[in-house]
Amino acid sequence: MSDIVENIVIVGGGPVGATLALLLAKQGVAVTVLEARQQKAAYTESRALALSYGSKRILEKLSVWGSLATSATAINTIHVSQKGSLGRSKLQAHDYKQEALGYVLSYGKLSEALDAALASQPLVNFVFEASAEHIAHTYAHASVTYCHQGNSQTLNSHLVVLADGGRSLDEIAGLVKETKEYGHDALISKVRAELPHNNIAYERFTANGPMALLPNGASQNSNDFSLVWTGKKEYINTLLALSDAEFLAQFHEQFGDRVGQFLSVEKRMAFPLKLSQLKTTETPHLVVIGNAAQTMHPVAGQGFNVGLRDAESLAQTIATTAPADFGNQKMLDEYLASRQSDTKNGLLFTDFLVNIFSNDIVGVNGLRSAGLGLFDMIKPIKQHLVSKMSYGK
Ligand SMILES: Cc1cc2nc3c(=O)[nH]c(=O)nc-3n(C[C@H](O)[C@H](O)[C@H](O)COP(=O)(O)OP(=O)(O)OC[C@H]3O[C@@H](n4cnc5c(N)ncnc54)[C@H](O)[C@@H]3O)c2cc1C
Structure with missing residues (x-):
């Protein structure tokens, strides 16, 4: 021994x-x-991590958060929508008496x-x-x-x-x-928009797959976002091959006009998505x-x-x-x-x-849209989602 x-x-x-x-x-x-x-x-790794409120508390306990606070971007609102439907849902930190729903921080x-x-x-x-x-x-x-x-x-x-x-x-x-291989890739990059992020994170579900646009500039007047855009491998490959201008136009078409036009995009990278345990x-x-x-x-x-x-x-x-x-x-x-x-x-x-929002069977689209609207009205479900995202409970 x-x-x-x-x-x-x-x-x-x-x-x-x-x-x-x-x-x-x-x-x-x-x-x-x-x-x-x-x-x-x-x-120098610029990958954006979405930190939950509970993770922030772990880092506070370790006295690590103090030096990160100025570079972290608070998420005060999560806006969930689906392309092609009117349903949408909003989660707001102040409704749950939290200072933020989460934070965005670079790796x-x-x-x-x-x-x-x-x-x-x-x-x-x-x-x-x-x-x-x-x-x-x-x-x-x-x-x-x-x-x-x-x-x-x-x-x-x-x-x-x-x-x-x-x-x-x-x-x-x-x-x-x-x-479990999803057969989907994630494209990640940073984009600058015409309008400030106002500490809102956007989750958007499209027929090609979900995308997330996370505020990533510590001031609420910052126009910078981190983008995670997922879809079938071939689809992501075509997005990678586009010029910056074509890519931004395509992204605007899918995301809509919530933060105006997209002005610039940094280097785009993709990686395969999987769920493993x-x-x-x-x-x-x-x-x-x-x-x-x-x-x-x-x-x-x-x-x-x-x-x-x-x-x-x-x-x-x-x-x-x-x-x-x-x-x-x-x-x-x-x-x-x-x-x-x-x-x-x-x-x-x-x-x-991933499954509910990536499924494009006829009829499911309408149900999802109704689901989002309904979800917006049912407080206990939202409360559950917020505590799951904030603390994992
Ligand atoms: C593109 C991308 C975007 C992501 N976005 C998010 C997000 O928005 N929110 C979120 O919560 N999570 C996100 N994740 C997941 C997140 O990055 C991981 O959950 C997190 O990095 C896991 O940390 P880890 O320390 O377990 O592993 P890693 O970050 O992979 O760290 C592993 C470490 O082990 C070292 N290592 C590897 N092999 C050896 C070896 N043989 N010997 C010694 N050292 C070794 C590596 O150098 C590395 O430093 C994302 C992941 C990717 C790839």
Whole structure:
């Protein structure tokens, strides 16, 4: 047993792994984080994350939010509509006595703030450019073999946490992932509109697939938005091939006139959409969290928030477990039970939104439109949706 390190080992120092490391350090637990990228490499990543109100509270607790507050854009209203129908629904923060329904933040800014907070934590040994190459587990411990500065090294620990976004899963014995391919891609970019965003996020459902336009400029007078536009792969490919002017005209045609004309668009990128979840986890001493444990369609902005709640729940489970019991079956069962309903609901909710609004069977369109109008009038349903999006409950 002498070769087992005291520290908990986290593979992947992305937003979820880094948050877990901070939570554990605050609890007085020593951690080693192995992160494949170079320090600062993620800071220029402009991908917009939709943070729920509950996620903001986790970051506040860790004193990370203070440095992010000026670059985060509050979402005060969510406007849901469907192309070709009059039905629409509005969720407003003040109706639910919340200061905001959520926030939009760039992946890069969040990574920078988390790295800065970690740098002042003596209990965290954060190793950049350390790429895990092999992960295994026995009844006594889990081990990670990683490459750092050209050298291969192995760490054995009572608890290894996999937070690598899902990159290493396929090679680990005992982990089975169930994946549903939507056959759709998401195009992401930033656009500037004629009118200010006024802290409104738009979810719009079209016959080709859902799109989200998120306010992304901290001042409410900013005209900048992050765009996630989803559709069949071929459709997204044609959008990628358009000139900027053609693309903006096409987008205006689909989105409508709520924020006037679209004036400019940044680089467009696309990636395939899928819904995946770990099914079997017979892996003593190994826990999987964040995107590695579940991947969701970005339409409902749930993925990252579910990952942060994974980190929070795992930290709570660790706080109530004696170090000698780290990674044993009882602890792993306790953690998995604490996450089961939240993860399942997040996946079902996202899948429901995608399916109901992407289905173009004759007649369904009218029902959806009526549904949106009805939904707007039924307070308990809206209340449920707001607490689901804000806190995951
Ligand atoms: C285009 C896009 C848009 C999205 N939009 C939203 C949104 O609006 N709202 C939302 O809530 N979610 C969104 N998501 C999902 C969100 O990005 C993820 O939920 C979030 O990034 C998950 O964080 P993570 O830390 O689990 O994984 P990641 O962010 O993938 O981080 C994993 C980390 O592990 C490191 N790593 C990987 N392999 C290894 C290895 N072998 N050894 C060591 N380190 C390794 C990587 O370098 C990385 O730093 C979006 C995702 C994408 C792709």
